[in-house]
Amino acid sequence: MARGDKEKLKAERFLGLLKPIERELEVYGRRLTFHSEDALDAIQNAVLRAYRAFDRYHEDASFRAWMFRILTNEIFALNRKRGRIAKFEVAVDMENWQAIVERAHSEEYPYTAASMEDFSKILDEDLIKALEALNEVEKSVLLMKAVGGLRYREIAESLEIPLGSVMGYLFRARQKMRNALLRSQRRLEG
Amino acid sequence: MNCLEARKRMQLYLDSELEAETSFEIEKHLETCSECAAMFKSEQGFHQRVSGFLSKGERTPSLWESVESKLMPGRFRVGLKSIWPVAAAVLVVFLAVLWFQPKTETMELAAAAEESHRAYVHRVIGPDFDGPVPEKTARALEGKLDTAAFYCQPSAAGFVSRGKRVCHIDDVPAAVILGHCEGVPVSVMVFERNALERFPKTKRYVGSGESVVCSRAGSYQLAVRIVGKHLVCVIADLSRRRVEELALSVNDRT
Numbered sequence: 001m002a003r004g005d006k007e008k009l010k011a012e013r014f015l016g017l018l019k020p021i022e023r024e025l026e027v028y029g030r031r032l033t034f035h036s037e038d039a040l041d042a043i044q045n046a047v048l049r050a051y052r053a054f055d056r057y058h059e060d061a062s063f064r065a066w067m068f069r070i071l072t073n074e075i076f077a078l079n080r081k082r083g084r085i086a087k088f089e090v091a092v093d094m095e096n097w098q099a100i101v102e103r104a105h106s107e108e109y110p111y112t113a114a115s116m117e118d119f120s121k122i123l124d125e126d127l128i129k130a131l132e133a134l135n136e137v138e139k140s141v142l143l144m145k146a147v148g149g150l151r152y153r154e155i156a157e158s159l160e161i162p163l164g165s166v167m168g169y170l171f172r173a174r175q176k177m178r179n180a181l182l183r184s185q186r187r188l189e190g
Numbered sequence: 191m192n193c194l195e196a197r198k199r200m201q202l203y204l205d206s207e208l209e210a211e212t213s214f215e216i217e218k219h220l221e222t223c224s225e226c227a228a229m230f231k232s233e234q235g236f237h238q239r240v241s242g243f244l245s246k247g248e249r250t251p252s253l254w255e256s257v258e259s260k261l262m263p264g265r266f267r268v269g270l271k272s273i274w275p276v277a278a279a280v281l282v283v284f285l286a287v288l289w290f291q292p293k294t295e296t297m298e299l300a301a302a303a304e305e306s307h308r309a310y311v312h313r314v315i316g317p318d319f320d321g322p323v324p325e326k327t328a329r330a331l332e333g334k335l336d337t338a339a340f341y342c343q344p345s346a347a348g349f350v351s352r353g354k355r356v357c358h359i360d361d362v363p364a365a366v367i368l369g370h371c372e373g374v375p376v377s378v379m380v381f382e383r384n385a386l387e388r389f390p391k392t393k394r395y396v397g398s399g400e401s402v403v404c405s406r407a408g409s410y411q412l413a414v415r416i417v418g419k420h421l422v423c424v425i426a427d428l429s430r431r432r433v434e435e436l437a438l439s440v441n442d443r444t
């Protein structure tokens with residue numbers, strides 16, 4: 001087979017896998033970038049990088065998880081270039097993950113009357129504001145779950161963190177969101 | 191399974207991460223326990239509301255067309271050939287603009303201040319301490335930044351400090367005072383004056399003779415001023431006049 005044909009087949013196979021998840025990748029990218037204008041750069045870089053590495057991609061792995069991983073790395077790198085502070089914040093959390101997980105699994109699983117409230121009336125703008133309370137990694141884990149529909153194991157591989165810390169981050173991200181939403185609900189009522 | 195065991199597995203259950211057998215156990219419990227059932231239902235409603243919102247969004251056709259076109263080698267080559275004259279023309283215009291408008295360069299500090307302030311506004315960072323500088327911090331900064339920098343804050347009415355922290359901009363330490371004014375977050379970043387050597391563009395602006403130099407920093411307004419031995423930057427989403435006032439109200443405490 002001519003080299004050009006082989007390249008064309010590769011591109012077609014790649015696009016066949018990419019197309020069904022383009023919308024999800026874009027939504028994820030736009031929500032996770034510190035500066036929204038970075039999302040387009042990150043997506044473009046990630047796709048080109050993935051394509052170059054496509055020969056090393058194995059059929060049995062999840063393409064979705066693989067793409068999310070590459071895109072996440074691009075976004076973290078861009079966010080980092082923009083602000084050194086975000087990196088510091090993440091480093092601190094990585095040290096504390098064990099404590100987070102332990103708290104998440106402790107006997108006092110903090111479900112009180114507060115979590116019984118009706119969340120169906122939450123406004124979108126309150127959700128946007130609540131999302132700002134999360135740090136980069138918490139946001140990434142929550143978005144991989146919500147937007148990409150990834151399993152815990154896939155998220156762990158994407159971020160190269162232990163499975164337990166995925167649970168911890170996800171738990172904490174939701175807890176922070178919940179608290180922020182309860183605050184804005186109370187403000188509306190009060 | 192009892193209530194506690196069921197509740198401990200609530201997140202895993204709702205994320206479909208449990209073995210079928212354990213999920214079944216939980217469902218059996220929920221059938222007989224109305225309290226847990228209500229709690230799971232509420233939590234599920236919360237998950238759905240959050241996920242539904244976060245996963246909303248359209249695919250931008252033009253973005254993906256442009257990305258995809260870069261993959262197809264044939265199309266890429268043709269595309270490059272046809273855009274080459276256009277690209278060359280764009281480059282010429284771009285270089286000409288650069289050549290004739292040297293003033294469009296921005297202060298390095300504007301970008302750095304914007305980063306730091308945005309992180310504060312979005313609550314990525316917050317104050318580390320309030321009141322006197324902790325001994326550990328002072329020791330870490332010895333020879334690089336004197337503790338007086340943490341007291342270079344605006345005295346203008348309306349400014350309220352929430353606390354302080356250290357931040358590094360290109361390895362240059364700054365005392366950062368995080369506060370607010372008229373309900374809007376304000377960051378005050380204080381460097382040693384000689385930090386200007388590290389920021390030549392900023393130095394040129396500050397050395398122009400004005401007592402305060404103002405600039406846009408992304409969506410914020412920035413004012414930079416030399417106060418005694420320090421370089422003070424005030425940044426906020428306030429009017430230029432207000433930010434300038436805040437910078438002018440910083441007193442020399444050294």
Ligand SMILES: [Zn+2]
Pocket residue numbers: 192193194196219223225226227
């Ligand atoms: Zn129960």
